[in-house]
Amino acid sequence: MVDDPAAQRALWRVREDAAGTATRMADGSEAWPGWEDCAVPPARLGAYLRDFRALLAGHGLRGTPYGHFGDGCIHVRIDFDLLSEDGVRRFRRFSEEAAALVVAHGGSLSGEHGDGLARSELLSKMYGDELVGLFRQFKDVWDPAGGMNPGVLARPARLDENLRFSVLPRERVDVAFGYPHDGPGGGDFSAAVRRCVGVAKCRVAGPSSGPGVMCPSFRATGEEQHSTRGRARLLHEMLAGEVVTDGWRSAEVRDALDLCLSCKGCRSDCPVGVDMATYKAEFLYHHYRGRRRPAAHYAMGRLPVWLRAAAQFSYVVPVLNAAARVPLLAGPAKRLAGIAPERTIPRLAPETFGRWLRRRMKGRAEVFDHGRTVILWPDTFTEHLAPSVGQAAVRVLEAAGVGIVVPPGERGGQRGRGGRVCCGLTYVSTGQLDQARTVMRRTLDRLEPLLDLELPVLVLEPSCAATLTTDLPELLRGDPRAARLAASVRTFAQALEECAPEWEPPRLDRPVAGQTHCHQHAVLGDAADRRLRERAGLTGELSGGCCGLAGNFGFERGHYEVSVACAEDQLLPSVRAAGPEAEVLADGFSCRTQLDQLGGHRARHVAEVLAEALGESPADGPGAAR
Ligand code: SF4
Ligand code: SF4
Incomplete structure (x- = not known):
């Protein structure tokens, strides 16, 4: 018996996804429907399957039968080569012989679905020419012009003449x-x-x-x-x-x-x-x-550049924040930048995370204990818009005895020489792939000495972690450093589990609501997060689906309505339904922004919740930025 809900979900997924999963062979090559859904009397199934396998082998084809064997109904995706003329000829020969085989076993060419274009030409093998001729006459009575469902059943098209891939x-x-x-x-x-x-x-x-x-x-x-x-x-x-x-x-x-x-x-x-x-x-x-390009691509696709420029002059930040709240100024600015008028421009942090970290680490040597040290990735969102997430993560890591190394240039003194590290997410999502590759290459150049240390790279923002894991190695496929960095990426929970497995998080003992970031779900998984929440006494499930903001998407003019509809699918109803004692969690900056802007809900990164429960550390004392 499987009583673990996650294992149950996994088992059901095997069933639900079978029709799609079967289109890939174990070695990753393609397989196609084409000989699907025939049925033989259940008593003949064993003999039929043996003959069927021999037929496949005789044509040099592979396929894994599955289906409703109790009813004698078999599905199979076969590795037909439907792209070459030879392959299509073989597909045709195989189909004709397979039809004869089914008929010889007293079966039907279609068990539970229709005959369609794939099977119609073969029906005379099962019914005989005379009966198929009667089908034709009967159809002509009702459809003398032959306009209904042409090429199917009566006057069938050739089974190999409308193949989707031929074009x-x-x-x-x-x-x-x-x-x-x-x-x-x-x-x-x-x-x-x-x-x-x-x-x-x-x-x-x-x-x-x-x-x-x-x-x-x-x-x-x-x-x-x-x-x-x-x-x-x-x-x-x-x-x-x-x-x-x-x-x-x-x-x-x-x-x-x-x-x-x-x-x-x-x-x-x-x-x-x-x-x-x-x-x-x-x-x-x-x-x-x-x-x-659309204005939004320049405004939001190049967000890291604009945010870094603003941060160079910290006295400008309060002015920009104030201006963004004056409708007469914000309105035209949003129009110019391709931002939806319904959106509020997020506040820039008065002090970047990097500056706070440099102050905190000043005078401390970067000594590290292999196995208990992470490279802390300074993503754009944490750096400029939500430094409290980074500050909280540092406090938790210190409490767990995990050392922190920052990429070259992030401790000061090397600014302006080669720029900062960046995953390139905003360039990728707007299709500015040349710029994305430039940013990624520069990042690898800067990070190369640290990559040799083979430390985990902790990325607090899930979308940046996903970009480094998937887009980076796919865009720089010739650069082995890209694959190394991708393999080093860890979420906050994964890094804690790997570097401080014995560390016990503070008990919070309360329910949670909120959002598992869609990129985390798709790329990184949330198993470690679930374990961390369980150990901290955070109970309940976070929402699936997508928050609807999804980086630049929900901010772009014309997307507001769909963005709200996505948030109303699962996230907002679940947060509304949660009691006042529930902790609203969202590790993604987009998800937190969406919750704030659409519902006034204050959501936090799990690091912030844990750090709050830990209380102040000695290093948080006078002079430490919060
Ligand atoms: S995109 Fe995927 S889930 Fe959707 S129809 Fe195609 S195979 Fe099925
Ligand atoms: S919106 Fe739909 S199609 Fe686009 S990435 Fe998400 S799941 Fe895929």
């Missing part, structure tokens, strides 16, 4: 990301796009429940074009060039991708790992290459 380009498309698992040797964008097998797990209407994320924009709009599948289909059409004829410049594809939140939910929740956030970044890169 895809044969040569590889030039792309920026690595797509390591798509196509032989990776890098095949067509293979990435044709991952979608259409099982529509991304088209589940809201409200959602449970930890899943995919697909918030479909739940918000209910429209196919705003689902993962709809977008995958449009990208397919873009590559095919029949209906969408202007390729990467297509306005239709851009509009369908516009409401994709880049939440990465599909990357983990789609059974075949359609990764629309990556495809969107790829599309935006090509779409706007050499052209003027």
